[in-house]
Amino acid sequence: MSEQTVLGPTLEIDGEIEGDEDLIIQGKVNGKIISLKSLTVDSTGNVEAAITTNNLNVSGKVTGNVEASDKVEILAAGKMTGDIKAPRVVIADGAKFKGHIEMGVD
Amino acid sequence: MANKPGLIGKAIRIKGELRGLEDLVIEGKVEGNIALRKHHLFIERTAVINANAQVDNITIKGELTGNTDAVDKVELTSTSKLVGDIKTPRLVVKSGARIRGSVDMVVPLPEGLLEEVTATASYAAETTPAETTPAESDPVGHESTDSSDEAWH
Numbered sequence: 001m002s003e004q005t006v007l008g009p010t011l012e013i014d015g016e017i018e019g020d021e022d023l024i025i026q027g028k029v030n031g032k033i034i035s036l037k038s039l040t041v042d043s044t045g046n047v048e049a050a051i052t053t054n055n056l057n058v059s060g061k062v063t064g065n066v067e068a069s070d071k072v073e074i075l076a077a078g079k080m081t082g083d084i085k086a087p088r089v090v091i092a093d094g095a096k097f098k099g100h101i102e103m104g105v106d
Numbered sequence: 107m108a109n110k111p112g113l114i115g116k117a118i119r120i121k122g123e124l125r126g127l128e129d130l131v132i133e134g135k136v137e138g139n140i141a142l143r144k145h146h147l148f149i150e151r152t153a154v155i156n157a158n159a160q161v162d163n164i165t166i167k168g169e170l171t172g173n174t175d176a177v178d179k180v181e182l183t184s185t186s187k188l189v190g191d192i193k194t195p196r197l198v199v200k201s202g203a204r205i206r207g208s209v210d211m212v213v214p215l216p217e218g219l220l221e222e223v224t225a226t227a228s229y230a231a232e233t234t235p236a237e238t239t240p241a242e243s244d245p246v247g248h249e250s251t252d253s254s255d256e257a258w259h
Contacts, residue, residue: 006113
């Protein structure tokens, strides 16, 4: 089992999170997130941050710009406002999104 | 899963304000402020914390620099290192723990703990007469030796 950090539903962070392991956010984060592995915003999660990651999964709410080196996926329950820069973007039926998408198309 | 405490893993660094209403285990680095009202904070061996902590309970196995304000208890294990002031009604320090800072234990005890402490204290009073009797009999012993000294004359 790979290392995994879980920020529970009542946890609120104002500031900067940096990490080299999978991160699951069930609470609230305001600020900046830099994750070299995958970042999951669960259904109870509420993130207002500039995000740099490898892989982002959104089931909760995300406000802010995202730069992912691999993939951004907004699941059916997910809500996202902000710009996405990623080579692969998946938006599920039911998901809400407002922003710009840049996939690096020539 | 809901009962499992949240975890900040070894490879995570957080800079800023951290608040929560749940138990939390930190293995990584945190800089700033940690507030877990009515909950337990576990600072694991790999953790390096540079923050003030306001908690109910804190168990420190790693490194903490900052002031700790615990409503119930602070526990420092043998691998812990603490630089900062502690304010708590109950403090446990295991052999091997390193501390630099002042300790203030004159703080109001949380509800329920007062009864627990008085119960233990009265139990201790019941069990310690063996300890108190020699102390009380000591001056009597002196007097008797004095009188026996006089008797010697």
